[in-house]
Amino acid sequence: MENLYEKRKKMIYEFMCDDMYVPMKIKELCIVLGVKKAERPQLEQILLDLQEEGKITLSKRGKYSKAEIKKTIGTFSAHPKGFGFVTVEGWTDDIFIPAEYVNGAMHQDTVEIEISPINTGRRKEGKIISIIERGMKQIVCTYEASENFGFAVPDNTRFGKDIFIPKEKSKGAVSGHKVVVEITNYGKGGKNPEGKVIEIIGHIDDPGTDILSIIRAYDLPMDFSEKIMHQVENVAKEVTTADMAGRMDLRDWMMVTIDGEDAKDLDDAVSLFMDGENYVLGVHIADVSNYVQEHSALDVEALKRGTSVYLVDRVVPMLPKALSNGICSLNEKQDRLTLSCIMTINKKGEIIDHKIAETVICTNRRMTYTNVKKILVDKDPDVTAEYKELVPMFEKMEELAAILRKKRMKRGSIDFDFPETKVVLDEKGRPVDIKPYDRNVATKIIEDFMLAANETVAEDYFWQEIPFVYRTHDKPDGEKISRLSMFINNFGYTLHIGTDEVHPKELQKLLMKVEGTDEESLISRLTLRSMKQAKYTTVCTGHFGLAANYYCHFTSPIRRYPDLQIHRIIKDNLRGRMNEKRRMHYESILDEVAKQASQTERRAEEAERETVKLKKCEYMENHIGEEFEGVISGVTEWGFFVELPNTVEGLVRVTDLTDDFYEFYEDSYELVGSATNRRYKLGQRVKVIVDSTDKVMRTIDFKLVQEQKTKNI
Template structure:
């Protein structure tokens, strides 16, 4: 029977819920702890997991127990009564509480007058059937958005209708646009928002000076990437005696984006700007982000300035947070500042000679601040980020590590100090606020990590019941310059919880900071914009009047939650965009050999990371010289006959066997000369 006939055979629309229980049975199951609720996370192979909470282990859902659950659905799960010791909890989806996936993005595969959408999101394992009346003449191979009309059953695929065509799969930018759509990231501003943005002045008005400190006389610079257009932080620095006078000046976006306005509502909906391989999707319209809110060279701009007096031990002995007007003297790039500080007398240092003393003073203070953070136990995960070079057609033509420099460290150190200083004042003042929180890691995950490190021959010690940032820092320092340094650092990072926004000031574990918030990027992060409003209301005495305090207490929980959700969405989209372009780049190098390091060892193979940051899999079936078994304790694969061992950090030469941009996957095999 053909695929079409099977589909068009008498359609049955069973209830979505696999099983139904009487209320008394539900109560009984809850008492026995056999019912759980959470978010379903799909897998390309049909099975999935249900996340029930930050401190609880995920529940494994076999492929035949998924019901009709799709990735991101909120579900109710019936747990198995008998769980195997040491194994992950297992269950069956018995009820769909809320659909998290209502549309999919993928490639349309036409079969006669109907077709299927092959989903780009690998966590959605099922194709979506598109009937002739809902295909709207879409051609084979087009990228499309499809709304799900029916979620199907165990034997019947979901059904949908095409709502948008994104163009041919090979059209420039269509692949990245598909990522944007699949994550539900708003890419176009509503007309009302754009109209409101057009009414914002393009220069500082005379009335805007009222109540502000005039800091236009300070020697002030911005230091950013060469391509940056939204410059939301500037710095100034002088030294008198033993005191450094550091100014961190942040664009006062809150003066132009009023709370509750159309622009503000859209900014909250977006939560953050999203930086993808070939484009930036901004949180604010370009007229604001690149115009009046950007601290451009030579023009007056409104700012919130954090002015700090710092002693030679790196302690902030006094500070002032104030509304200001600044004028940036020079727009510097990271590379220009690095060149001035590290390359001696050059054309760049001669061009900016009047600023050179300040840059060296910045380097001096940066070193002191970095040393202070190190002494208190701040954890520094120093991974090279990827820089992906695209050609005019949007194809990846190079991938290389994006290294940090003394210039990036200066800005990072100054911004961290400003964030801590602001958070400390507002936490101690017990004002309604949004903090950046990083909780202590889960003790069980820490124990697993310590056991792994011990089996890797790394001497680790933990004094108390909970590990401290200082102890993790010492572990990372103990593996410096070892072949498996990067791999162990990544495993350690995975042990950490994800930072989030909260209204409680409970500290930042990774930074070993008691007080921390995000204050320095209001152009691209909504929490920063929100706390700028609170700061301005406080400075102008409005928090205690007009019911402002109560207003903020009512809205900030949702602001923190929404901002955290949007941040995770942006991170996932950015990660998928990079993986896709890396796979695309490697697809042009099939059969070529590269040197790499084993970055992960699993029961199904080896992950190998190349020097250009691309990671790929050597599947265990590709290890043809022996039968290999996985040692979970030591994270090693061992050959039964040859006694050959593959382990974390091992240098290895591989050949590119396959690369699939759609699946975001790269497959390697071991190079022949190495096998011998």
């Protein structure tokens, strides 16, 4: 029951919220409210409390008034449980929207919100006051037929309601069909939305339907128009003498491509020779801009796509295969047009000279990461003999890459070495194996060389003051770093933070300290979450994670639009065409290019993650009841996550721990049995049985098992 103080406080606040109220000093408030002299201290306390709650403000002239409620516009992200968050462009933190204030908004809607002046937790809270534009006009669903109508159950659990489909608008769909539904009425007053089926993707049991559903859900464009394909036919011709005119001819240089076994779009080649004590490293990138002309239909489509998307069973390419796998791919022993960044590097890893030029190359061999590793690490006699003329160059490459890496680490570059997942599928798209990608000496060589070229190009164009697209990574939010610092103190680690900022070297040192410990996985993940996302910008603010002042994406124009865009800028500059008119042109378009590229990159990452999670569920579905050994990778109040050696992660629910009542200790990320004192903590090895999988929610549930024989996968 409300006490008298709270009642008076509420009454005074409501009085100040009245439209007739004008700002008053405390003396005037006492007179108007009839407050006696003895009651004034209580009024002062009430006003102070209302100020601290953000409900009222005190002006410089000593007048009290209701705090102005801030309104803003953002994008609503719904949660399956009913609440959600609004993201406002340019704001660091999202606004929390309690379920009772969602006001009919649905996932991805553009909404107007009122921000509450009261902070009840870490986040600001608000309520949705209007829906400006619906975000999800089409949605992928599973159709369920009834006698006279049907319901479409959204795959996206954030879209909280099933969609009613009149029978005449079902397009003949039957139960179990994956369909694309266009929403015709979003429903009011608790009613379900209505819609019509506009596409039947396939039956849920048909091979490939699951991945196609994700492709449609993320609106990834699959096919290219006839106009674009006709344009490709016209440009995808073999390199002629005329094409080579005016270019540096590097066809007699020894160089190779190094990629994965299944790669088909080979957009970078590397060369290396010695000039006295110095290394001369060449990074040669396919000149895609020679074939994709600005403003052409092909260019407009490439910008729209932004990036190639690498799903578990296919690639959704940025460019048609006739280009990406053909004339723009640096195929073995074929003349190709390139842009080259040729760097002279001393023994300390310092780039003492460089040249960026239009070139023509002819790669000697198409190498794989596996074979380069066999030469440098395994010393495989057969593979070494097969590539004997290249072996000295590979040995020098390994030497230079180590020097570059050491220099980068010395300045504080952070290396998150989380194992990526490789899903092996059969001919019907079913997962037959899941394993971590092998990150070996060859992958690191290419990574180090590409980083060097990207930094060199970015620094060159920064100092030329030419409009450009940079790859930037802002410094972490001070509050998030402070929270990370407080958390790691529980494990005996510290971070040195100066004036709300942390140097990347501090985070690098932290990751090196936790390497090999039980808490490594959690602290690495929390450190990553404390950092901001990298993005494309036209202002060079540096790359925090790489501890680099200048960085761009220059090395993959086949699969990333920003790389293609800066190739055009470089060529205009090299050819003397970077006049005032061209500068103004680039200044007018590059902000939008950077924004579009950042958005399509996020979309691609989410789609790629979803397909991997789906196939992990499908794979473990065939192992229900089997036992495995794993490591506790996360602990929450509702249970703990266990990661298996193959990167699959599942949840052991606290409700299934029936031997005791377990409490969650947030400071140490432990579940502790109140009677037995049994503990489940990060890094602990446990044995689990696969209990269930949910392909819709993309989740896997484990149950803890007693000490028995287990199987590693």
